[in-house]
Amino acid sequence: MASTIRVRAINSGDITEVQALIQxxxxxxxxxxxxGQTIPAHFIQQLTFEYDGKAVFVADWGPAVSKxxxxxxxxxxxxxxxxxxxxxxxxxxxxxxxTAKIQ
Amino acid sequence: MRACALFSxxxxxxxxxxxxxxxxPPARAADAPDPAxxxxxxxxxxxxxxxxxxxxxxxxxxxxxxxxxxxQWEEKEQFPPYEFxxxxxxxxxxxxxKNGKSYADCFANGGIGVRQNYPMFDEKEGKVVTLExxxxxxxxxxxxxPYSYVKDEMASLTAYMAFTSRGKPFDIKIPADPRALxxxxxxxxxxxxxxxxxxxxxxxxxxxxxxxxxxxETLAPALGxxxxxxxxxxxxxxxxxxxxxxxxxxxxxxxxxxxxxxDEYRNLEYYLSYVSNGLPISGPGARP
Amino acid sequence: MSRTxxxxxxAAVLLPATLIPARAASDADFKTAYAAxxxxxxxxxxxxxxxxxxxxxxxxxxxxxxxxxxxQAVAQAREAEALAKASIFQATSExxxxxALEIK
Numbered sequence: 162m163a164s165t166i167r168v169r170a171i172n173s174g175d176i177t178e179v180q181a182l183i184q185x186x187x188x189x190x191x192x193x194x195x196x197g198q199t200i201p202a203h204f205i206q207q208l209t210f211e212y213d214g215k216a217v218f219v220a221d222w223g224p225a226v227s228k229x230x231x232x233x234x235x236x237x238x239x240x241x242x243x244x245x246x247x248x249x250x251x252x253x254x255x256x257x258x259x260t261a262k263i264q
Numbered sequence: 265m266r267a268c269a270l271f272s273x274x275x276x277x278x279x280x281x282x283x284x285x286x287x288x289p290p291a292r293a294a295d296a297p298d299p300a301x302x303x304x305x306x307x308x309x310x311x312x313x314x315x316x317x318x319x320x321x322x323x324x325x326x327x328x329x330x331x332x333x334x335x336q337w338e339e340k341e342q343f344p345p346y347e348f349x350x351x352x353x354x355x356x357x358x359x360x361x362k363n364g365k366s367y368a369d370c371f372a373n374g375g376i377g378v379r380q381n382y383p384m385f386d387e388k389e390g391k392v393v394t395l396e397x398x399x400x401x402x403x404x405x406x407x408x409x410p411y412s413y414v415k416d417e418m419a420s421l422t423a424y425m426a427f428t429s430r431g432k433p434f435d436i437k438i439p440a441d442p443r444a445l446x447x448x449x450x451x452x453x454x455x456x457x458x459x460x461x462x463x464x465x466x467x468x469x470x471x472x473x474x475x476x477x478x479x480x481e482t483l484a485p486a487l488g489x490x491x492x493x494x495x496x497x498x499x500x501x502x503x504x505x506x507x508x509x510x511x512x513x514x515x516x517x518x519x520x521x522x523x524x525x526x527d528e529y530r531n532l533e534y535y536l537s538y539v540s541n542g543l544p545i546s547g548p549g550a551r552p
Numbered sequence: 553m554s555r556t557x558x559x560x561x562x563a564a565v566l567l568p569a570t571l572i573p574a575r576a577a578s579d580a581d582f583k584t585a586y587a588a589x590x591x592x593x594x595x596x597x598x599x600x601x602x603x604x605x606x607x608x609x610x611x612x613x614x615x616x617x618x619x620x621x622x623x624q625a626v627a628q629a630r631e632a633e634a635l636a637k638a639s640i641f642q643a644t645s646e647x648x649x650x651x652a653l654e655i656k
Contacts, residue, residue, distance in 0.1 A: 167343060182343040228501040229345055302655075309655045456650040458642065461603040461635070467653045520602035528600065 170245045170263040177239040177263055179210060179218070181232045181247060189224035204252055208232065211246040212239055239263050297449045299438050299538060306539040310487040314475070323491035323546040325484030329475035333482060337550065346423060346496035346548040349416065349503040353424030356417065361406040367421075370402035379422075379429035380545050383534045384437065385444040392447050392530040395422055396507055413524035414511060419494045419503035426494065426547030434491065434545065436538040451535025454528050455486075460519030466532075481552065488540045490533065492549030499552065506533060577622040585629035586613055592636035601643035606635040 165184040170177055183205070190202025202224060210218040217236040239245070241263055248258035310322060317328045327334040357375065360366045368374035372381075382395035393401075399421055400410035411417040438444050458465040466486065469478060474485035494505045504512075510529050511521035522528055589610060596602045609632035616625035 167347065169343070180343050182345070182347065184348050227498070229348065231340065231343060231345070233339075305655050452654070453650055456653040457646045458649070458653075459601055459646070461605050461639075463642065465650065465653060467655075471653070471655060515604055518604045520604055520607060522600060 164259045165257045166247050166249070166259045168245070168247050168259065168261045170239075170261055172239055172241045172263050175237050176235050177237070177245075178235045179233065179245065181210075183208070183230050183232070183249065185229065185249075185251065187222075187224075187226050187228045187230060191224065202252060205230070205249045206252050208249045209247070210234075210236075211248075212236070212243065297445055297452070299445070299448055302452065303539045303541060307487060309471070310474070310485050314485070319542075320544055322485055323488035323540075323543050325489065325492060325549075325551065326475075326482040329485070330482050333552070340550060344496070344548075345498070345550050346494075346503060349420045349494075349496065350423045350427055350548055352416075353420035353422070353427075356421055357424050361403070361408050363406050365406050367399065367402055370398065370405070375425060376428045377432060379425045379547070380432040380435050381437075383530065383537055385439055385441065385447060385534070387439060387441055387444075390443045391527065392451075392534040394506070394525065394530055394533050395425060396505055397525050397530065399425075413505060413507035416503060419505045419508070422494045422505055423503060423548035426545055429545045430547070431544050434537055434541045434543055436534065436541055438538065447531045447534055448538060450528070451531035451533070454532045455535055460514065460517030462517040464517040466513070486536065486539075488543045488546075490536050491540060491543055492546045492551075494547060495549040495551045497551045503548070577626040579617065579622060582613070582617045582622050582625040582629060585626045585633070586610070586617070589613070589629045589633035589636060592633050592640065596636050596639045596643065599640060599643040601639050603635055603639045606632050606639060609635060 166181060167183070168179065168181040170179045185205055186203055187205065188200050188203040190199065190204075192200050194200055204224055204226065205222050208218075208220040208222060209216050218232075218234050220232065222230070243263045244260050245263055246258065246260045248256060250256045307319070311317075311319060314322075314328070321328040324334070324337075327337045357367050368376075372378055379395060382398065383392045385391075386393045396413055396418055399418065400413075403410050411421075438448055455466045458468065469483050470486035470489060474483050476483055490506060493509070494503055495509075496503050500508075507524035507529065510532065511524060514521040589606075593602060593606055593610065596606070609628050613625045613628035613632060616622070616628055
């Protein structure tokens, strides 16, 4: 199955700028469907970006984050060609991970 | 006493007639539609209203009207929210039907880079055929069930076809067939006609008030308004087709929407696309 | 005394007649009112110009009738008829009025 994580990390000098788009329904648990049934909560609870074995960005998410979330941040200390690992876990225990090369 | 009353009522009638005559729009010779002149006037109106906006930029809707929104949109275009629908559409387009044929068999050039030619007037049928309609007819002709015009599958398919035409200018043709001219005119009439309990026409928002706000939204100009379709709308948390936009616009002004791909909507799409001829396809798009 | 009579007379004139029904509405009254509203809405449909609020009023009328509240049902049906007629007027007048908005 194709990865749910699309990530791009661009290094420029000391700063690496990271963008990621994650495919996930992010159902809040407060929305009803056309039949009036509540769509159960289904959202990413934790999103982690790791560089060199250390977490450089961790997000604790909840029902307020919208479908197919987009994240952008920058961090210091990486070089072109290094690996950046991205992983998430949701409230149903599902997860996905991918590793991208810093460009 | 009677003569006086008669005289004054005649005067009133005359006065009323003069009032009515001047209030009515000036009669045009034979009232024959001139689409080319319409399109030029349409373009000139928006170019004059927004002198700082480049002609091609009108296809970006509210982003051509608001600098702050544009910055956010340009950033998101690096990782656009329609990417998932686009990929799904590409896969769907390439997948053959149960009978072995595929969408490519129904379109010129295998369906690649043809979006800018739709809608087109079908002289055999005597009606306007939109891209969405053509896709479902292709499905049905090959033994497949048609897709809903307002759901994800049609949005993904049209997203892919729009993407293969990105940058190509709208090239809508009105053949020398009185029925085609009639369809164009009907579309124009629909566009300017007020409807719904809120008494809005499409023009009320998109001709009279582009760049201004309706509640929290910034209104797009009518020029180039279909060039970015289908769009990922943050408000919908998903992708939407032209059919979805037409029907929801109707219900938002408290008008009961017509069936997707009704004659009225097909003609409306024909008119709106024609007056945007020359402007580039920018779809699939992203909107707030 | 005359002041009181005067006050009552004034009140009788000012209070609109519809607020004081001569009797409670019946199912028959509802059916009549609804038929008129429905006919008008169908006419609006033929003109391809129905309003969502008309549909909502018709639905509210049906719901009230089902619950046995015929006063409410008749009121909603009358509202629906008024809305439908307004939408017909809109469609008819817009046949010419649209030209005033056209970019020329």
